[in-house]
Amino acid sequence: MRVTVRVEANIRTKEILAAGQGFAQDFARELGELTARYARENVAPGVGPGPHPHRPPPFREHQDTGELQRSIQVAQEDRGFLKTARVFTDLEYGLYLEAGWTSQAGRHFRYPWLMPAAMQAQQEMAGIARSTARRWLSGEGRTYAGRQNVNAPLSGTAWPE
Amino acid sequence: MPTQVNQNLMLYNYLTSVTALTTEVGHSSGTPRIFGPPLGIPAGITAPCKFLIFGDDGGAASPDVPVADVRITCYCYGATQSEAQSVFRALHAALHRAWDKRITLATGSVAVLRSANKETGPVDMPEPELGWPRVVCAYRVRFCEWTFAS
Numbered sequence: 001m002r003v004t005v006r007v008e009a010n011i012r013t014k015e016i017l018a019a020g021q022g023f024a025q026d027f028a029r030e031l032g033e034l035t036a037r038y039a040r041e042n043v044a045p046g047v048g049p050g051p052h053p054h055r056p057p058p059f060r061e062h063q064d065t066g067e068l069q070r071s072i073q074v075a076q077e078d079r080g081f082l083k084t085a086r087v088f089t090d091l092e093y094g095l096y097l098e099a100g101w102t103s104q105a106g107r108h109f110r111y112p113w114l115m116p117a118a119m120q121a122q123q124e125m126a127g128i129a130r131s132t133a134r135r136w137l138s139g140e141g142r143t144y145a146g147r148q149n150v151n152a153p154l155s156g157t158a159w160p161e
Numbered sequence: 162m163p164t165q166v167n168q169n170l171m172l173y174n175y176l177t178s179v180t181a182l183t184t185e186v187g188h189s190s191g192t193p194r195i196f197g198p199p200l201g202i203p204a205g206i207t208a209p210c211k212f213l214i215f216g217d218d219g220g221a222a223s224p225d226v227p228v229a230d231v232r233i234t235c236y237c238y239g240a241t242q243s244e245a246q247s248v249f250r251a252l253h254a255a256l257h258r259a260w261d262k263r264i265t266l267a268t269g270s271v272a273v274l275r276s277a278n279k280e281t282g283p284v285d286m287p288e289p290e291l292g293w294p295r296v297v298c299a300y301r302v303r304f305c306e307w308t309f310a311s
Contacts (some may be wrong), residue, residue, distance in 0.1 A: 096289055099234065099297045100200055100216075104290050108201025115218065115232075 023136035024083040025076065030128050031121055032074045032085025038117035039087060043068045049097060049111045068094050087114065168231055168304055169197045169217055171272045174264050176213070176255060185251035186211045200236070202291070209240045209293045211248050218299070227306040228275055234299045235282075242285060242294040249283045249296040256300050270308040277302040 011017065042048060045064045071091045077084040100110030176182055176195050187210075188194040194212040196203050206212060218232040235252055239245035262274040282298025 095284070095286065099284070099286055100236075101289050102202050102291055102293075106202060108199070110200065112218070119221075 019136050021083065023132055025078065026136065027129060027132045028083045028085040029074075029076055030132060031125065032076070032087050034121040034124065034128070035087045035114075035118045036072050036074045038120050039072050039114050040069045042113035042117055043072075043094075043097075045069070048113065067091065068097075087118070089114075165229060165306060166272055166304055166308060168229060168302070169215075170266070171264050171274065171304055172215060172233060172302065173197045174266060174272075175259075175262055175274055176215075176252075178264070179255040182213075182251045182255045186213055186248055188212075202293075209238065211239045211244055213237055213248055213252060220301075229304045229306050231302055231304070232280060232299055233302050234297065237283075237296040237298070239294050239296075242287070242296075245294045245296040246283070246285075249298060252298075253279065253283075256302070266308065268308075270310055272308045273305040275303040275305060 009016065011020070045066045048064065048068070068089060068091055071089045071094070073088060073090075075086045075088070077086060094114070097111045098114055100108060102108050173195065177188060183189070183195070186194040193203075193205070194210075196212065196214045198216050200214060200216045203212070203214070214236045216234045216236075218234055220229070220231040223230065235249075237245050237248035237252060239248055256277045257279045259274060259277040261276075264272045264274060266272055278301050280299045280301045283296045284298070285295075286297045287294050
C-alpha cells in the first residue's frame, strides 16, 4: 500500500491544446527563418559560388547578382498534426547548385547551400525550443495557458494501490 | 573507442547484391554501372546510358546509440528521362524501407544496414551542360557503427 499524489495534465483541454499547437507552429517558423538566414549567407555575393565556377577569366557572361539570395523564401504550412515551415527558392539553378552538375570537360561541381543551412540551424534547436516554450507555455502574463488546479488536499488520502 | 564503418563501401556492396537493380542498369564486374564517390560521370562512360552514382552527404552522430545515420544522394542516369526514372524505381525498390540487411565485406566480416528511407526526390534534373537525362533523390540510411565477425 502506498500514498500517492497524482499529477495530471489533460491534453484535451482547450488551453493546453492551443498552447501546444501555437508552440509547435512558432517553433517551426523560427527554425525555418533561421535556416533561411543561413542559406542567404551561404549564397551571398562574394561568399557563394560566384560567377559560373568553371568559367575562368575572361568569361564574364555569368554575373553574381545576388538573385538567388533574394529569392529565398519561408512559408508556413499547417498540415494537421505537422506544423511546418518550408524554406525554398523558385530559381531552378538553386536546385542545380544544391544537387550538382557535370561540365563539358567532365568535372563535377556541387555547392550545397540549403541542406547545410538546415543542419546549422538544427544545432540551435534546443535554445529556440526553450525560448518558444517560455512564450507559449509559461503562466507569465497569460491567464489561459499553463493554469494549474489543485482539486484535492495534498494530505489525508491514502488510497490502496 | 567509437568506430565508423566505411558506409560507401557498405552501400556499394549492398546495392550490387540486389539482382533487380544490377539487371536494370546492366551492372557486372566487367561493365560497372553502379558507382560510389566521387561524384561526376565516371571515366568509362562516354554517352548517356543507364547507370547509378551515389554520394555521401554525411549526418549527425548519435551519442548513445551505435548507429550511423547518413544521407546518401543518388543520381540515376539513362539514355532517356524515362530510362533514368526506371533506374530510380529499381533503386527505390532496393533501398526504401530496407531493413536489417546483412552485408558481407571482402574481409569476411558482416556489416548491418539497419534501415533506409527515401528522404527527398525523385527530381527530374537533366545535366544542364551535357544534356544527359538524370533523376536525383536522397535517402536516409542507418548502419550499425561496427561490423561483426561472420
